[in-house]
Amino acid sequence: ETGVTQTPRHLVMGMTNKKSLKCEQHLGHNAMYWYKQSAKKPLELMFVYSLEERVENNSVPSRFSPECPNSSHLFLHLHTLQPEDSALYLCASSQDGTGQAYEQYFGPGTRLTVT
Amino acid sequence: AQSVAQPEDQVNVAEGNPLTVKCTYSVSGNPYLFWYVQYPNRGLQFLLKYITGDNLVKGSYGFEAEFNKSQTSFHLKKPSALVSDSALYFCAVRLPWSSASKIIFGSGTRLSIRP
Numbered sequence: 001e002t003g004v005t006q007t008p009r010h011l012v013m014g015m016t017n018k019k020s021l022k023c024e025q026h027l028g029h030n031a032m033y034w035y036k037q038s039a040k041k042p043l044e045l046m047f048v049y050s051l052e053e054r055v056e057n058n059s060v061p062s063r064f065s066p067e068c069p070n071s072s073h074l075f076l077h078l079h080t081l082q083p084e085d086s087a088l089y090l091c092a093s094s095q096d097g098t099g100q101a102y103e104q105y106f107g108p109g110t111r112l113t114v115t
Numbered sequence: 116a117q118s119v120a121q122p123e124d125q126v127n128v129a130e131g132n133p134l135t136v137k138c139t140y141s142v143s144g145n146p147y148l149f150w151y152v153q154y155p156n157r158g159l160q161f162l163l164k165y166i167t168g169d170n171l172v173k174g175s176y177g178f179e180a181e182f183n184k185s186q187t188s189f190h191l192k193k194p195s196a197l198v199s200d201s202a203l204y205f206c207a208v209r210l211p212w213s214s215a216s217k218i219i220f221g222s223g224t225r226l227s228i229r230p
Contacts, residue, residue: 004158040124040222041222042219043205043220101164108157108158109158
């Protein structure tokens, strides 16, 4: 599990705060992902970066802003969140290539609570 | 619409008995299929995947999965359950000849193994 690390592991923030989640992968992968995991809902893909370029944005609210400065680091900037944004935010990485079946490696997640 | 279904929210099995966690999918073409496991306070871990070939795929921790094209299913199985197998299990589908972002997760099945 040390292949993908996430900080902080827990975060409590008010609706007017600005905070950032950090993810780092040590696996030499070229794709990184942010997922939102809420109770009893399918895992929700938020953002994908492949070779540091954002390849898909699944219509996530603009209060979530991703940043991928290089292939090993991924951030999720948060501002003016809503209580319904409280969830476990998971980062993952993988190799990427069209037509390839590479599995993803996940970090332990950041448990976010918006008050 | 393309989707993945895990029809059981929870599966309860006695230790030593065989277990099955069900997954069905609805996608066009021949997808790549994955199973992941999530232990408490951890990220998802890759268990196994089906790409092509033999319909029975073997993975980590003694798990295996059977691909059935006619029934569009990819059920996870283990001949003899352990208490330590208790966790949340996710099925996922990726379309071939698509980018890494085109992966769909099911809503998860909680497996509980009683001693």
